[in-house]
Amino acid sequence: MKKSNDHGKYKYGMVIDIDKCTGCGTCMVACAAENNVAVRADQSDKERTITWMRLYKISNGKEFPHTEVSYFPRPCMHCDHHPPCVSVCVATATKLDFNTGIVSQIYTRCIGCRYCQAACPYGARYFNWWDVFPQDKGMDRYLTPEVSPRMRGVVEKCTFCHQRLMGAKTLAYAEDRQEIEEGEYVTACTEACPAQAITFGDLNNPEHEVSKLIKHPFTFRLLERIGTDPKVYYHSSRDWIRKLGDNFLPGEYTPVVNKTWAEEEWSTKPGRDEF
């Protein structure tokens, strides 16, 4: 099938290495700080708390002491093929930019119907039930002018820190360059990750690290089989984690065994179980 984004020049995407991810949550905090995300007094109601980047805790479900926990950090997947949110938006408030692959959100167009929220299979969209945050605390003093604070009644989501792309482009033009280099534009979560678990780059550029990483047999995507073609990839050497990437029926999942990649032998469980 022809992909809708084949003719775009750039296709930004990320690979999150679950082996490196420590589950610390710095990406979530960095994202909220970068993008003026609202903070509320009670943030334990996860359906109403806004987290463009959110950690999902997963477990291998085995009994003590064979239990393992891990995390899926989940930004917007920036689906590349008919993003479900885009096709349902009645106000054209969200669209897939064919030139960058970024799924945008235009707050002033959003009428707050929350159809997109219902359509998103990843739960990556959030509705502003309240205004930015409690008044009179002086917390508006840390808001960045690069991202407009949202108002009550609109939906918001991860934008791959679009403002950073604009910034990188502006800098490149100022230096009389047409192209931005790999690493000049990365998202706030990529930059913040203290374990360097996130790699960000142009999936159309074979030289970029992300393009190499996505070919790896340990790399997978969430709910890959619904055909939304996400541009966020995950990478793990642990089989049980890869298996949780989709709703496999018994027998549907085939473990990765001894595949060659980049002239190196890989085995499926070099980590924990055989150690």
Place this chain on the structure above:
Amino acid sequence: MKLTRRNFIAAVIGGVAGIQATPLPWKITDDIAIWTQNWPWVPVPSTGEFSDVSSVCNLCPGGCGIAVKKVDERAIKIEGRTDYPVNPGGVCPVGMGGLQLLYDESLRFTGPMKRVGLRGAGQFTEISWGEAFDMVAGRISGLRKKGTPEAIAAVDGNPEGTTVSVLIKRLMRAMGSPNYVRPPSINDTYRMGNLLMQGTLTPMAYDLENSDYVLSFGAGLLEGWGAPGRVMNAWGMWHDGNPAKKKTRIVQVESRASNTASKADMWVAPRPGTDGALALGIAHVIIKSGQYDSRFVSDHSSGFEDGRSLDGVNHIGFKTLVLEKYSPEQVAKITGVSPKTIVSLAKGFVSAKTPVAVYGKGKDSLNGSLYEFMAVQSLNALKGSINRSGGVLLPDPIPLSNLPLLEVDAVASKGLKTPRLDQAGTMRYPFSDSLINNFTEVIKKSSKSPVDTLLVFSANPFFTLPDGGGFKRALEKIPFIVSFSPYRDETANMAELILPDSTYLEKVDDIVWPTGLQYPLYGLSKPVVEPLYNTKNSGDTVIELSRAIDESVGSAFPWENFEEVLQVRAKGLFDAGGGLVSYDPDTPAWQRQTAGNGPKPEYESFDEMWEGIQSGGMWYRPVSSPRSWKGLFNTPSGKFEFSSKLIAQAIENYSNKISKKAALKNMGIAVTDDEACMAHYEAPKTGSDSSVYPLRMLPYEMINLASGWIPSPPFLYKTIFENQLLKDKSFAAINPKTAARYNLKEGALVAVKSPAGEVQVRINLSEGAMPGIVYLPLGFGHTAYDEFLKDKGVNPNNIVQAGQDPISGYPVWWDTPVKIVRV
């Protein structure tokens, strides 16, 4: 026109067609969207000139480098610095959210204040700095005039060795009180252990990055141990490239499937508090198989073999002790870890090239057990991993200058002769610096508090001490409390007077040797923004306060301001020669191998060096290659001591006063005196009835929640899972099997009761929890601060029934007997 059927249909069709053609409805929808979004209260952040300020994070003793983005005078984001040696680019979530601690006004004291409401109610009225100084100084000089300066006490949470803590100690001495106490930290355990086994006073230096086998006994490597930016960076590095060819293996010893335990290559789960026994079991296998580093053991250690002392008495050595009492089968009974696993751990440890055994208890903000540390350090010695790349390094202490000697006046010298309230450093606790739990007990039990005036610096002992709420009750008895906290924390709310510090982003301050770092580093944080409110750097406050007290105390502080003191101390860095004040990410500090005095300095004069430190925020000496053995160990034997002569001496000294049996009992030791000099395992003495309290409660720490004296930035509550905190209830993680015994389902509301008290929590069924243990998260349950943090969950410290660690006397906070009762 008459309304006929025909006309009606024409009008309807015409209308529908017209609406399709006109843009009006679409325009109206669009406009409504815009109109309903133009609320005057939606902030429009002002723009201006963008800039970056490099500084150092001072929220924990880790001291990561931070770059703060600014727009004009506003700080808008904190990011990790790539040009800082500790953390090449990353910081922890607490550091990332730091701006909320600066700008959330309801968390902070906006100026000096006097309490007007009841204690703990948090009602204050603003006063001037002059009034505040007059009130404290009046109280203190009154006590000095009465000749009872020892009734002044200070709780200081600033990390050991920082300039502000040096000044606070100096103030206490000048005033004449020995009662300077600190909240416990893992660094206390490291300090005592290193003193006893190595005779060194240098902070613990684990060369993690160069290690190929990290055997962590309880250190929460991914829970915030050490400098989180450093450890997590190492974690990423360890997992770079092909996992089948991974160079470094990580083994986590911990009773719960924490992030570190789950993400490690191997997880071993002994019963809480038995880590030391497990280490000795591993030592047994290593010694029995003869695979220990015989060169290190014979040339550079003492106390391994049995021996005869000068008085002709035979003493058993470490080898005999371990071979007799810690076989895998014996250890399996204590720890619950199978003999097979113990053997495989030993095999992994000896077959690695540069293994290191790391000791810790979660983050570094609570103490560990001295004998456990000694057991783990014995493993490093057996493998020869001491003074070797990838193991435990023994650099020189950081060469900061001492402040000029302090001459105290008659009142002070009399006061200083009074015994410390906490008995630290006495024959009973010969190696301890400060025992805040004892301090609490003395005050709690007294009819009239021996402390009249308590000064609290950078600490919130009301909340952070694992003492079953003991410090709170002690505070209630103390007549006059002064807090220097920038935040409206629980302890500050009990105070009569607040002399608020500026936050770490508004002041100059130093970070001395981040916990666990393998090379000396002196960090300097600087004001990123001008102080927002009428606050003052506590360093300056101490100097000004000393002058307000009286001339004699004031003369101990002949400096203009805090910054001058920083420079006086930093003079030593310059005099010591070799040091760097800038960092190139291409040559990580742990990769550089420099001999002797360190690298060629990057500066020629002190001023040049100081300028470099101020702009870069660092002075450091990269990792040195293994050092000459000569004079390396400053123990009585001049060697690494498996069997500590200092402990032997201490027991003997004490036995000369009272009987040996009584001495050992008072020191909390249940074994013979030979064994007491070495790492060994003793079951904690809880003295509680296990039929009444069948379970154990273990507090646990998370990297995404601040559990120390710093409040959590509200952003962090986004990262907390709904099975850790839901509305106002936090969760106890327990194993489904344990829960089944009490017929408890996920989310059930229960009371966890210990002899010290009870807390109400919900149940989280967690396979990763050891059966029989109730795990409660630390960091929830604040009764102070604002609506973001207040009344969310419970603080497990409130029900901790802490025993005393043998010899050190530090609290054993990991062994509270509890029961669960359904609410």
